[in-house]
């Protein structure tokens with residue numbers, strides 16, 4: 003009587019599938035649409051998004067802001083979210099205080115007084131219960147879809163305050179969530195309609211500085227955000243493989259947004275994980291986490307970032323071998339950010 007056995011096996015298989023691997027999204031934002039009063043509504047939309055694809059926990063972080071923005075905010079403005087949804091929301095901080103100070107301070111102007119002030123800001127961030135420092139940037143391109151005010155930001159990746167942040171992160175055992183649009187050699191600004199005119203005509207080389215930052219303190223875990231969709235098309239699988247091989251404290255968060263044919267996109271236009279990316283994730287399964295970069299909109303339906311990009315977190319994990327899938331979906335994030343299992 004083989005048939006009952008087959009039915010049982012099928013049921014078992016379905017049962018296993020009914021419990022998908024829980025996801026941790028280490029990098030998402032609440033979109034306040036210009037007014038911090040909208041954060042509440044954005045949180046509701048975030049939780050609905052999380053439930054839809056099985057995100058067990060989201061790390062919310064303030065974007066890498068500059069002081070000239072209208073509504074600059076730090077992790078204390080997000081504490082209500084972690085209190086309301088314990089176990090489902092955690093915080094990373096520094097994008098509203100540490101990052102503006104890094105952007106506003108010329109490297110040669112960093113003296114003992116500034117270092118003391120920077121340390122004090124880092125302590126304030128820890129007062130939010132932050133599980134890491136972010137979103138911090140050394141190079142951030144201004145995108146039209148994020149609005150005209152979306153800042154262009156550039157500092158050398160080995161800016162003395164970034165080196166200091168690496169030392170503080172190492173002392174505290176907390177990771178840094180770092181946004182760096184990578185420029186391996188000086189390049190003219192690509193002619194793309196999505197780039198705001200505030201971007202400079204030439205992007206300056208920053209790869210060597212990124213490597214100096216990584217080498218500065220090996221105890222500082224750096225999570226380089228936005229692998230898998232890259233506006234400059236410079237983060238090829240091979241280049242990332244080389245960097246992961248050379249820098250044991252380098253990690254990356256995957257933003258598997260809408261796919262594309264260029265090698266820097268992890269997914270192809272049909273949503274299939276490309277072989278070179280699968281090989282990279284299989285070879286370094288302990289070095290990747292998920293980081294959607296979703297700006298959860300304050301009002302359901304008012305999406306600025308396509309839902310498809312968010313849903314691709316699940317699509318990507320489902321295409322990995324189970325062990326690597328569990329590590330990248332949640333295990334590595336639990337370890338790096340010190341989250342409860």
Ligand SMILES: [Zn+2]
Nearest residue numbers: 137181227228
């Ligand atoms: Zn970013």
